[in-house]
Amino acid sequence: MNTPSPSGHEHPQGSPVRLGALAPLTRPGWVEAGRHLLAGLDLAVREVNGTGGIGGRPLELVVRDTAADPERAAAAVGELADLDVAAVVGEYHSVVARAVAARADALGVPYLCSSAVLDDLTGEPTEWVARLPPAQSHGWRVYADFLLGTGRSRIAVATQPSLYWESGARILRERLLPHGGSVVELDASALTPEALCDALADHGATALLLLVGQPEPAVPIVRAVRRDRRLADVLIGAPAGQPEFAAWTAALGGDGTGIPFLRYLPDELGPPGARVGGELTECLGEEPSFVAFEGWDTVAVLAEVLRSHGTDRAAVAGAWPRVEVDGTRGRIRFSRVPGISVWQWAWAPVRVVDRDPARPERFRTLHTG
Template identity: 70%
Template sequence: MQTDAMAGMATSGVDGSPVRIGALVPLTRPGWVEAGRHLLAGLELAVRDVNEAGGGPLELLVRDTAADPERAAAAVDELAELGVVALAGEYHSVVARAAASRADALGLPFVCSSAVLDALVDRPTEWIARLAPPQSRGWQTYADFLLGAGHSRIAVVSQPSVYWAAGTRILRDHLTLRGGSLIELDLNAPAAICDDLVEHGATALLLLVGIPEPAVPIVKAVRRDQRLADLLLGAPAGQPEFAEWAKLLGEDGTAIPFLRYLPDHLTALGARVDATLRDELPEAPSFVAFEGYDTIVVLADLLRSHGTDRRRLANSWQHVDISGTRGQIQFTRPPGLDLWQWTYPPIQVADRDPAALDNFRTRHTR
């Protein structure tokens, strides 16, 4: 497999040694391990493809963040000392925020693969670029889906987190301006949540919580409460995307819409990556695997054109114009964001098909 970004790069060090890229991924609990595994699979496949196409040698130095911001910051320090030219990866927004802050302080380019928090950095920076869409864009799209489906009285149950709090705020602001309302429920026992839903007359409940706890018992309680037979369950953060969700919930986990960052049709490169990852992963690759692959596509393009100097790489985001697995990738600095952002990453609302647990239905696109 070969793309323009993968061939013809002068990426070896002055002594012929591999060019090192640091990879931050959650591979152990309490991190979202399945997301981390998919992210790493995409990163590793892309590095392998670069090297086989003669564009290397690249070497990936992997560090497990385990969803721990302090651990991630320490990993950035370690990787910088080991001489990586750039950082790649991370899934959890709060962890990516810590990594981005440290990378900015050290002057280390970081392509954030999957984290969506708008405020990924505290100040304007040239060192950070992101492939995933900002949370505001994705969650506003999700709110539009809810309104279009006839849901204007929305309940949420959430755990304490900067990420969940930001999502709640985005949803409330967007819904309120369009005549909807958002009701925040206490994270009580599942039966009490069901009572609250009935009392408030909500027609949808969004799960801004982790898996397996407390998401799984809440879903099971709602599905078994006949008073809530017509209630829509939603999980905008993407929990139902992964096989663990289907394994734990079975049919109860279907018809729960979530956000994922895939186009209606993958590019030719994306189709080839999809076929390869299906052979290497125990389940179909998620959008996170494609984010990982596209991260290396971006870095390979920069290395080919601008060499291995960290400052030159960080000054070159605006020159990226490369076809990835999910579309043409270019970076700009949108108003309100203090980093370089892929301008138009694809956004879908999808769910698992009740008629076929392993199939996904696209419910809404942007």
């Protein structure tokens, strides 16, 4: 049984309440996702401090770059624990978040996962970890249902070695096969984009799903498929959300449109979400992604926990099932979901969207989960 690390001794009035924030801010991490996540976290912290902080004490982010490296992230959790953080937040990459969750659980440090979806964040059920985004099994089943609705049943997945991609391929296969679908995996690490196109043509695939990193090899694969006349009717999809960010359109232009992906935002934001969205647009200089909203919601939840239950780490972890907060995308509360080992918000909104070929900056809703 884990015992909590000490969350500090008596704090002088006005000393900061620290949150450890983890995000991929350098390559090979998905830097754009890390920047949006951090923008959401930072905006919410500034708003909390503008309304009196935590019992008169300012909230402070202590940021560490994970660079998509699980070992680096786990080491950062240990460092942040020694810096007396009340909790750890953040991370985008699922395999990294899994390492963070394991280390936080071992040290007795509360961890609110902002943006990683892998179902199995911890090997065993834990009281220390909670999560905002939908579990992968939930979101990717919605995506599989979208594919079935389009009548596309011969699915190819371009994939790379990773627990996250392997899990995604398994979820798709389990959902599609009982309905007469088929899923063939193509190793994007071994095949050139041109060879991958040949394989698609040979298999008669009606859809290609990109279970690969961005920009490499996703961007070259899209370019190759778009230019191959044999594949003119093949749907390109990206359930992990590669087209969400502006860098996708900057790299691919029109080739990057019409590629369905999962987006964890409602069709229409309510007043809180619209206000935060406007603020995030100013901070980022571009439209915020769903990841930026996840960052803001993360701090909103923890601010409520810290104000209501105090900054002791055990008290923070004990508050997961009791906290309820109006976030940017709905009412947030945590529960135990079968098959999920952490406290889970069930669920954030899930939509399948794409970028409109006529207006690439516009997202079209194709399916709602």
